[in-house]
Amino acid sequence: MLELVCDQGYGANGVPVDRSPYRNHGRAVDAPGVAGPGGGALSFPMAGSAVALGLGGPARPFAPLVALRVEALVRLPDAAAARYGVVVDGDSAFRLAVDDGAPTVAVLNAGGGLEQVRADPASAPDGRLHPLPLGRWVELVAEHDGAAHLRLFMDGALVAAKVTGPGHVAAVRGRGVTIGNAVGGGMPLGGALARLRLWRHDPAAMRREFLARPMTPELAACWEEIIRRVRAWMAADPAGAAALLDAVRAETDAFLRALRLRPEPAQDRLRHALAEVLAAWFAGEIGGRRMEQAYGAWRAALAEQGFSSALPEVALADPAPWVVRPPPPTLDAGCDPQLLRFLRIMARAAAPGGT
Incomplete structure (x- = not known):
């Protein structure tokens, strides 16, 4: 059973407000608002552009994670923007990004092992490359079931999957979660983000x-x-x-x-x-x-x-x-x-x- 720990949408003013019970409101840095579905989105034009979440206060909703689901609605304008950019990065735990035009997701398990899939012939069920469509809004969903599978979906279609080694998704460490860039900066998303949702295994279920x-x-x-x-x-x-x-x-x-x-x-x-x-x-x-x-x-x-x-x-x-x-x-x-x-x-x- 999963628990929603972050549900950010960005209205016309681009304020990163979280609608989940954890109230993981973000702090936007050099991330101006732009037009988007539902009223607004954020862009990340600078090397340091990002929305920082931290660890969400005493509830610490990113530790533990165990299982993970990430939902993001993104738009990249051109091939240059799709070279490499991070959608969301959890310190030493997970990352959803676009790498050389195709979406990719990586997670660390609790033992420190890296699991990664990209929407390319090595990981796609159909053995094909699935580049992220340019110039329109695309829904990306990445999930790790906490036990055996890492999957990546694009507009509802499975585009990458693997059977992982044993182990849960590691807990997010002290630098927290960064949206629209890597933790520490330098890898901004080259387009816009209209929605981000993060789910984890519900420890109270x-x-x-x-x-x-x-x-x-x-x-x-x-x-x-x-x-x-x-x-x-x-x-x-x-x-x-x-x-x-x-x-x-x-x-x-x-x-x-x-x-x-x-x-x-x-x-x-x-x-x-x-x-x-x-x-x-x-x-x-x-x-x-x-x-x-x-x-x-x-x-x-x-x-x-x-x-x-x-x-x-x-x-x-x-x-x-x-x-x-x-x-x-x-x-x-x-x-x-x-x-x-x-x-x-x-x-x-x-x-x-x-x-």
């Missing part, structure tokens, strides 16, 4: 989904106590807690990458099966027959794709394989019996021959 089940005041108080106990446990053994979380995260990352590498029809079947599990969860039917059937179908769909029973969700339900002291707090059976029944459904489905 799992928490919101967990809390989306119906809760009584008593159940909410129960979970407040559980969270207090978990925090006390983490404070008592931060190294052990970090080791447990790192192990679960590594399993989850490996699972998601394997999932993303499956053919699209298989991914669609798995998404449908998971949607049924979430529908039962959101309805509060988490420990009964509906969930048992939905979760069994989800596990069966995974088995069809060759996934074993050793999935991250099972590790989350039973942290016993990791030796941490003191041990993680356990649920009180009288506190959230529905969730305990759900965990039993998970355990039964994961057992050999389980459904």
Whole structure:
């Protein structure tokens, strides 16, 4: 699930105002307003022309990124303008640019590895060069799914793609995000930009989904106590807690990458099966027959794709394989019996021959 962290449009006065909840308003330097669709755009005529975002204040919406989507509406007037220019640059994390007439995107993964595609025969699905059309507005979309794929689209058509090595998109570092130029300057976009949107993996999605089940005041108080106990446990053994979380995260990352590498029809079947599990969860039917059937179908769909029973969700339900002291707090059976029944459904489905 992606979260919109920057949504800039440029009215007739060229002020870079962000309409996302993060309010990443920019500071334009030598970037005059010009005519554009929807009322206005920005141009970048000087070596130092740019819109600087910084890191967006305390929310730091560019760290972490994990996954990334960039949407930009650009117009380049001629071939000279298309020689090289940066649309947007995130310090040591990502860059969308035009290189020798064709769009290109590069990302660094969290381990420092570079992944890059350009709309040329080496990366285009049809083996052809796809130069950016000149003299008109063109929509560019670049995306990294955070697990296995880097893709580049132009006016809705896929023009470059590759299977990446393992690893998330790295977090943006201290110099922040620059629009219309490289971080540090010297590579201005040779035309105009009318819109820029940045998306990242939503780090709060799992928490919101967990809390989306119906809760009584008593159940909410129960979970407040559980969270207090978990925090006390983490404070008592931060190294052990970090080791447990790192192990679960590594399993989850490996699972998601394997999932993303499956053919699209298989991914669609798995998404449908998971949607049924979430529908039962959101309805509060988490420990009964509906969930048992939905979760069994989800596990069966995974088995069809060759996934074993050793999935991250099972590790989350039973942290016993990791030796941490003191041990993680356990649920009180009288506190959230529905969730305990759900965990039993998970355990039964994961057992050999389980459904």
